[in-house]
Amino acid sequence: MGSGSERNFSGMMLTDTKQPPFLRTPDSTSRMSRRFFAALLPVLAASVWVFRWSAVQTFSLSVIFCVLAELFWSRAFGKSFRIREWSSATTAVLFAFLLPPGVSWWAVLLGSFAAILLGKMIFGGLGQNLFNPPLVGFAVLTVLPGFDAVISREVLTGPDWGSVFLETGTGMTMGDVSKAAVLFGAALLVTRRLIPLWSPFFYLAAFGTLSWLFGRNPLADLLAGNTLLFAFFYVTDFVTAPVTFRGRMIFSAGAGALTVLLKIGQDTPAAGIYALLLMNAVAPLLDSFSPGTVSKRRSQPE
């Protein structure tokens, strides 16, 4: 335990109010998670509008299983259970976005437990995880034999302007239904200062540029599938990204570029997921590349 803090009777660490600064920002981790969750609601509402009961079913199952998984872990290892941080609910919704509606309950169960336990809890809980938890949940589903058919879906081709607002094809996942809803949620994130605009910008710019260089249709690629959703809701997760500006820039652009490269190998919607998981793995390395300091040695007089 570091200096400047004390523990209260229940073992919680408290701020030391006798040490400067005596004023603290009104923002808090739980408020930020609540706001992030609120920004997911437009996409969630759109997919419930399209898929009706089956979407409600998948979302609620996912939330229930994720909260249960976190409860299970905190009971088993005596950690304090922090439901008011909304982090497991956010993970649950982000995981459900990757699934087709009405997917069988055991797939949701397995994915949710993998997302919370393998994706977050074994690293030490909120803020300590190396990989984006919903993506871990999905990746576990794809590698298990027999699950591939459950979650696989068609690749959409060509921008269809009507479909930007509401798509109702077969083989859709719940997060892909409305690009307009994604953009509305993204606007909420940006205006409420939860994500900086440049992070999705670098992702989309790298994605579009590389897609164009490889002779694909960049506009089709950008509007197809889950690219926009990824740019605003998954790439911007700061727990699994570097903390410095330079690091985050490389991280976002790298994830975008890698997605295109994986798409060329095999055009699957899971390309974005694997690209981001790979970049998550190198995020700590990117941090040490760019310590973000103005070197004192450089500033010394000759």
Add this chain to the structure above:
Amino acid sequence: MEFRISKQMLVFPSPRKEMSLLNPKIKRARLPSLLTLPLIQHRGPAAVPIVKKGDRVLTGTKIAEPGNASSAAVHASTSGTVKEIGEFPHPVLGKGTAIVIEPDEKETPDPAMADRENTDLSLEELSAVIKEAGIIGMAGGGIPTHLKLDALKGRSARALILNGVEAEPYLTSDYILMMENILEIVEAARLFKRILKLPKIYLAVGDDKLEVVERVKSKLFSLSENFLEVVCVPARYPQGEETLLIRKILPDFRPGGNPAGDVLVLNIATALAILDAVKFRKPLYERIVTVTGECLPEPKNLLVKIGTSFNDAVRNCKGFLRKPERVLMGGPMTGVCVEDLNAPVIKGTQAIVALPPEDTRAQEVLPCIRCGLCVQACPSRINPCLIALSVETGNFDRLRTLEPESCIECGNCSYVCPSKRPMFQWVLEAKGIFPV
């Protein structure tokens, strides 16, 4: 190539300055029944008393000599008798040796405080006058001011910046002081210009104090002088910090400190105290203190004699409206928590801030979520997030590469942290491991 993250994600502390400006004049505080003058009011070794119990002193009489070259003298702030020399409450140290004076309420000035006819001093003479008058950095830094001049070591100064930015929340003492002493500011600048042989002097004022800018400019215009350049800087904390101010005003200056020491930054209150010392041989025995906070019915700026206890100073504002959770010496970002309100106002007491419980309640410290807000908020452009994690895990090799010694101790990292982590204390700990 340098990248700078935009500040759009950050929430800055609200200024909360309006409450102490409802009384827009400096009020003289009532003379208390006892004055406690600590021997350590500066950063450096203690002063040595030259009076003993029962001695009669006058206003401005020197009662303690500087202990050595980097110490500062202490003067009686009113006429009276020395009642005691012993251990008394100290606002920063908790306890400290102090000289207690019982005022005779006559306020007889010491004859040594005679006007100086010839104010045409050399740099060495100015340094001696400052040392004699016991002047220290009055914005809370507390470094004896003559040390700054001595650091020039005979070289000529490259620039002098008079610092009236005062970006920290609650504080208005410099603003009020400047509003009431426009001519003195120009005079002080003229004095420094002549002694330091500089073509012009900079006056940095926060952009929330445009009245001061206007008044100084119109005064300069009516005097047809142009040696004082008034620079309006953003009044966003921590802009008033020395290295940041130098970087802002002299953009060609190398960032990362003031290694050559040839750019002088003087707080405006310190500069006016030096002017008084040069013109009237008046030592530093009183200062303007912002007495403010949500717990006070009548926040104001008081002219307080050094040695007045916090309780006595607060009584001038009709006491506490409700019990304050924390009483601070200085602003809420860099101030010190004062436990015993019998501790006296010292030379570096810029403000007495009584914070209400709703601002100071203890909050739960949560794990770092790597949001990077502290990295964006850091004016030194170091990485408090990684520094804190390295301190926690004891990774000293990593810590060395993160350059914690560049920290200017503004406290922004702790302020913005949504997990309420004590970032500032961790960075200070790291700074202590690798001293400059």
